Amino acid sequence: MPGVPAGPVTSRVPGRAAMAAPGPPQGPEQRRAADIIRLLTLYRPLLDAFVIDFFTEDLWAQLPAAWQPALASATPVQLAGLLGGSGGPGAAWPLSLLAFAAAARALAFPRGCPCPPCPPCPPCQSSGLHPLLRRHVKPKKQHEIQRLGKLLRRLSRATGCQRVVDVGAGQGHLSRLLAFGLGLGVTAVESDGRLVGLAERFDRELLRELGKARARPLTPRAPQHVAGRLDPAAPWGEFLLPPDPPGAGPAARNPLGGPGGSEDGERVLVTGLHACGDLSPALLCHFARSPAVAAVALVGCCYMKLSTAPQQPPGYPLSASVAALPGHQLSYRAREVACHALEEYQGRLRGGSAQLRAHCYRAVLESLIRAAEPAKRHLGLQPGRRAHTLSFPQYAQLGLSLAGLDPAGVPLDSGAVGAMLEQQHKVVAFCTLGQLLAPAVETLILLDRLLYLREQGFHCALVPLFNPRFSPRNLVLVAARTPLDTALAKDTEDGHSSEDEELEEAESPREGQNPQ
Template sequence: MSTSDSLHSVHAFLCTPIVNELLTTHPNWLCQNTESHTLSSEISSWWEWAGERPHGYSTANGPQVLPPVGEHKWLLLLRYYTHPYCDDLSDLYSSIPADLRELLDTARRLQLSREPGPARFLASSCPRNATREAVYQSVDYETFGIEAANYDRIVGMSPKKAHEVLRMTAYTSWLLGSSPRLRTIRHVVDVGAGQAYLSRSLRDKIGLNVLALDWSDVQSQGAVRREAVGKKRRKKEIPTPAEDESSIPQANDSNTPPVKQQLGALTYMTLRITTDTLLSSVDEWFHRGDEITTPEKHENLYADGEPTPALFVALHACGSLTPNILRAFLARLKSSDGDQKWSPQAAIVVGCCYNLLEASDFPLSHELTHPTSELPPAYLTNNHLQLAAQAPSQWMRSEVASAATRLAIRKVVWRALLAGILVQVPIPLADNNKQADDDDYCPLHLRRLGKLNDSVYDNWDAFLARAGEKLGVDLMQGHPRDRETESRLEVMHVLRCILGPVVESFILLDRLQWLKEELRGTGMDVELVNLFDQASGSGRNVAIVISPQLHETYVQ
């Protein structure tokens, strides 16, 4: 299945009435508008089922005690979504309405895979690039300590962050050794570097000269402080001349990255990152030749006057930062200016925080901006973007993750139930003299509740008491916990989250198709790669990887 075909398949699915209604109807709005909102026939077909209290189920051996998965309808749906062929739950699965099972099956099939390696659809008809996959598996993660269990030993980083930094470093090292055109790269621009964990790793483990860009001065200052701490630590670890130098890894050792060099340089810049400022900051960096290239490193640069090759990386390119990086890459790649000091040769960009995406950055591809099908125009609401970062397949990966999932679902559902209650609550006496058109007047159900302690969600009455206290209204009379509506909202919320990876796939496929269109005739390839092991707790974190066309030049 081509990228174009996949893009159209996902678009068609997101345009179906039930999917569109689920994605655009927030549980809060549904509870606030119970009288005016009429459920579609597609949703009402399972709405009643979702509110039924679980009972025992029967098997060939007679009635059985309901397993824990049956305590919540949402949990049953989640298990079907993640383990559809579990024989132990087949009888329970059969209780799920057929149209709901079909919805989950389609969502599972259309989302991009989460297995490390080239991202693809789960559909059996999707061809696999055997060459790329085989080579990807040769990435030497062990060299960088990826297989070590104690990520928390890496100073300053959470286990999740350490996992991401180490894998990104290992993949970068492998990519730079995968093509003759990339082996000369010694300069990398880390966009949205934060506290520069990745920047320092690329410098220290691969020997690259790094420009670390971030918009936050607080983050950049934190990066400088951590750099100072790192220098003190490295001084203690430097071997004395009396030590056996044969024990120090060399660049040609089999246990070191293929492009391992001496320690590179690290430069920090703080700026508001756009396509234009990104290009100008890199230009400025390269004009400071004496700061980013030492005499020993001049031998690594192109000696014939050609632009110096550069790599763009971004570990968490929030919102519109991803398309801005890609636009900068394309602009300089296609530039006809013969006096440029540098040229982009590869990019590894991991996007995130789709809720920060600007409206003008979707869609990007000609396939969606100039549709030839009868499908409605492609668009994404705030609801779509908020859900795109969900990863329900990882919710139950551990006991800790499972507990966090249950709490998160309870928060969403109880706040939705509260929104419905507030619509019916009489206006507080303090508000009686205010009119609806007063600038400082806000109806109860539209007021922000703010953050509550997690412990409040252990008990319904405690939740109502604390919410009433913050909103200035008594909620302790006549508002019992509605278990049926709660179960229905749980199912609805989980269904919306299960659709989230399909929305993300829509965004990623649009970007992939756009880049394929823009890179025609440039000698560049683009693909989506899952860099991280999802069991580590990382989100999807699909990288957009641009690199020279291979022409079978992979090195094993």
């Protein structure tokens, strides 16, 4: 693969022939997937490394020798430049490191962030949403539901479907926008019965306010909420399981009806905003085999929760194209890396955030725990969200107690501890290398889903819909049984507001749309 550097982290570099995809030349998506797998295979130890093992497994020594001096002397601003494609002031990177970074960036899908105009954080409120639809909704979620709502409205017009099924609906924020704000018929499916009850309470509040103020342009058409989980193997009309936990709420009769569509025979659109783990692949499978579903728009998350064991169907790989590529396997750590927020981390580097010390703190704590009790490793310790504001002794005392160890028996002011803490800049540099690979891993997972749909003849596209600075999982997978050009075209029917401009900007470039 052009651009892949020599001298990788692995001790043995597989040749191009060994990693080549079998069979005749494939399309651009297959070639991109194969190239990503080659890159990840070359740097598998870096990709699979846990930063908390930085000291216990001497991860720094495993980096190419040519990289170590440059990374050790790099400032946080220079590391931010490496992430963004510029060296930063005074940076002099080895060519092999530059080639590695360039290859990782080139193979990842564009994330649609026009830097620097993007704001570093979402506004306090989204002016494009009706005030009643902003209640109980955090600014990040406001941004997401507004943009996804517009996309679903376009899909509705393009397909003629007026009913949406929102799976994993949570507290119903997206469902309320679609129903009250856009006038669509909405069925909101959520596995947690307690969240279903909360969503219905918010609906009632909004209806009461509508009765008082006769707010316009909202429509008094509440979504229907259903407590149930998705059964990936069940037919579309029978896909609901009892809610979780059992007894949290009654499971209503499946409102989606049989193979003809919803209970009144309509075809439906399916959406999932940050559908966790295997939920996204399960929805894609339902779409693929259910003519009742006209189109789907999904934003995935929590890739580490994807099932990877051979089963029908696994969460990853989903497509025959990726499954046929040697080395396609992704470890838990690699899938966890894919969930990183690269833009946020880049902002921390540029701002010299105190949060950067958290990785070093945790790596030192891991070293202390392993020294005291070797059997304890990789414990899910959470000393607090603001742990980086503590001194290390304060942090370590909390962490050791959570690990079931007596802090009094562990020396926290030794020379060895001090020497590790002085290597914070190296830990930050090592984390930066993992951040470089994160978008490429996410791209491979999304390519797998795109190819799964492509193999069955569906029209599909990946749209960078949200601002990645504050919504890192911003790529929306859109698929339909009919061409998508109308649904993804500029929306001119509602005028041309600043919000429309932002949406249009986010939708370009697109990846993977079928040609007409």
